Amino acid sequence: MGIKIMKKFQILGLKRNIDSITEEMMRNKEIELLKTEKYHENFKSSQIKNSYKSCFNKLDRILDSLNLNKIIENINFDKLNKVDLEKFKDFIRPIQQKIDKLERITKKLDAEEKRLNNLIKHVYVMRNIDIELQSLKNLSYITLIFSSLSQERYERLIENVTEVPVLVLEVNRDQDRVWFFTFAKKNYQQKALDILNSANFQRIELPERVKGQPREILNQARHRLNKIEIIRDQISLEFKKLKHRHQSQLLDYYQQLLVFNKITDVNNDFYGKSDYFFITTGWISEENEKEFEKLISNKYKKVIYSSQEVKNVEEENPPTIIENPEWIKSFSSLVKLYGLPKYNEIDPSLFFALSYILLFGIMFGDLGQGFVFVSLGFAIYKNKIDFIKNKNAAYILISIGFSSMLFGTFYGSLFGLEDLIPALIIRPMDNIMFWLGFTVMIGILLLITSMIFNLFNSFKNKDYTEALFSDSGLSGLILYLFLLVNLAFYGIQSKLLMPASVIAAVFIILLLLIFLKEPLGNLLTEQRFSIDKKISEYILESAFELFDTVLGYLSNTLSFLRVGAFTLNHVGLSMAVIILSEMINNYAGSLLVLIVGNIVIMVLEGVVVGIQILRLEFFEIFAKFYSGSGRELIPLKIK
Amino acid sequence: MPAFFQYPAVNAKLKALSSNMLKEKDFQNLIELNSVQEAFNYLYNNTYYQEHLEKFSGQEIHRRQLELNLKKSLVLSEDIIKKFSSSDLKTFIKHYFKKFEIEDLKIILRTILMESEENYLTDNLIYIDRNKKINFNNLIQASSYNEIKKVLKNLHYAEILDEFSDQYQKNKNLFPIEMTLDFYYFSELNRLAESFSSKDKKYFDEIIGTHIDLLNLQWIYRIKRYYNLSSGEILNYIIPYHFKINRKELQSMSQENKSENLVKHIAYQPYQQLLEKAIKDENVIFERFFLNYIFKKLHQIKTESFFTISNILAYLYIREYESRDIITVLEGIRYSLPKDRIKNFLIRKEV
Incomplete structure (x- = not known):
């Protein structure tokens, strides 16, 4: 592990x-x-x-x-x-040649088909004109060029051909191309072609052999298209044969x-x-x-x-490979959202998994809904669900589901109904203040654990500055505990644990230690009490950091109020669903509301609670000890 | 996002970065040096290029390597700016940097299809390996037009290559393809700029518009001087956007026969003077007049507004010109040009 x-x-x-x-x-x-x-x-x-x-x-x-x-x-x-490359080449040559040949033909067919389709499209526009198109091609004084351009270029062409005596006549257009005739006097033919060339035009030749009026041309083109289809069928048959033979x-x-x-x-x-x-x-x-x-x-x-x-x-910078039992691994995938552990860091997956499961149970305690999660998890595990094959999801669902069931029995909650089974331990809704306090206590425990992790990490890496003087190191831990003890004592006994002067003195000394983290660290490692930055800069920076630290203890702790709040929230939502179902008079209707309501709660609140816990873990807990700056091993692979 | 929120952060960052840029004095010092190695040491010890040159410290360095890394450091600005940008701006910036990709692509096309010099590609490409939609290894190992096209599939480049496929097979001419790539770059840039606020658009025109104007101007001059193309062809080839030169002027310029007379067709005074000077003075490289004009303009603009895109664009251009100048100096040193002649090749040198 x-x-x-x-x-x-x-x-x-x-x-x-x-x-x-x-x-x-x-x-x-x-x-x-x-x-x-x-x-x-x-x-x-x-x-x-x-x-x-x-x-x-x-x-x-x-x-x-x-x-x-x-x-x-x-x-x-x-x-x-x-591989004997020569042999390979000999083997592949005839196949290649055959394929090349087939592809060449296909390409020709494509071109031909495209040309014919183009022709049909444009000749179709002229189908009611009774002129031999061929005769237009052989005028003695004027050259006729039939061609197409992208719209953008066509517009520019129109603006740009002011100098050369040519006439441009639009025939047809679709979303991106324009087809047009260009008439030019014979002696300007080359100039006209140069300009068209610079716009990268595509000339459309009226077929040599085709004679007659537009309508006849159309018929011939269609006939030819049919023939092309037949040839295509033959080609695909050839391909299939080749495939079969050499597969x-x-x-x-x-x-x-x-x-x-x-x-x-x-x-x-x-x-x-x-x-x-x-x-x-x-x-x-x-x-x-x-x-x-x-x-x-x-x-x-x-x-x-x-x-x-x-x-x-x-x-x-060695790569990290985490090794964990399957079910912890599934939680590792959530840890990876934050970052992979650095090589010399503690892998927080187990701690993360346990705290996640615990918090989920507290926030979403319901025997029935938990059971639904567990069954869903099992279904995924057994590959019963087509669109979710991810085993991670199965493990996570099962573990949080069980946790939810456990706390559901503690709270006496079944599918949001609070009066069906007795509460084994407590009904949070009836003891709101106690419950909020209790969850904050859990938060405090988690925070202290994470600070201890940080201590452990830093000692392991011999980073004594961080271990002793940082806000989540030893000084920070003592400061935090000291504050908590004093507050708690004052809260319960309504008097100070120690004389105010002692409290202030200890408080200030601890703050000073954190404030002087860098010079103290240097004293420890290099035996010199100094800093590398300008003093004014350091003081300003550290002062703000200190402010942030003290405020951080408070906000991090209070952040865990949300755990209690969501327990209550869950009960509240359930109550709303029950009231709605009671408003409906017929039995089936209220059952339907109850079911739909439960589904909504499970999806909506399940997601929200899941995300809130992630938030707690990432911001409040990981920030204290986990850098997550490791990199994954990139194995040599074929692909 | 309102401009008020969009720019201050990135502008503050750029301001900090700008303050690190090389000063006049640095260029003086660089020019005085006698070898590429000394120049490298100078850049490494005294400038922000240190972080980009870290991997060569303590090694002998080759000029090409140094140049490549200077250029590569340029495109890293993309990440910095994108980090501070809203999504619209990000799209624009992303496309702005495509100019390096297109340059790379041109190098690839030319090298693979025409000269195929060994190692040339790996020594000269600066951006295209950053594009995750392109398999870089396959691209530089491609050996034909169609293979290149295949690697670029799903990108607009492939469509362009497709459009010219037949024509290329016939005459092996890359010129229209390169023109079309540039054309695509500028039209897309312009399209993205259309959604800018009026102030941003103004600065976009001031900088990119001027750049395009001057590119077209140089183009027409060169065609008139060295080639013989008809008016229609010229107009088809130039970049179809204009800022201070209007369509009419471009048209009448394209019909002018003598390159020296082009000046007459421009109404905008600064351009007129610029072109006149550039034609007359043959001691200085023609292009440098125009670059220096933009360079001065950038320095004017860069301090004008904190709440528009002006800073970003000016920074990007100035940064690019800086690395071009350093490279010019390096080349001057390498080929032992007299010190005062090197100076005359710099963009920043007043003309």
């Missing part, structure tokens, strides 16, 4: 083993390599030419055009052997090339190389290492494997 211990390893090996060692590392799913420049300048990062890439890309395209499913579930490393072998090659392509990429990205050796560095978890080391040293005698422990977390 917690965060796995990481080690930095280094592999120095012979270049001829490079591919298979990369393969080993990919198989092991918890290894992260460091980019070359990060660790070694003396080794040149010579790039090996990746001869697999072009083959892989080719194959990839073939698979695409054959519409083959490329998703490979499990790569079977044992079945892999070196399994293509996929075999695909899997192999995929791996080797990746291996070569990894070699280029992560390895330093000299003439005969390569070197690489990466992260591996301690528990994983033993096996990996054994594997490498057994298989490759000439490989030098070494590893070292993390010395300086700040500098080396």
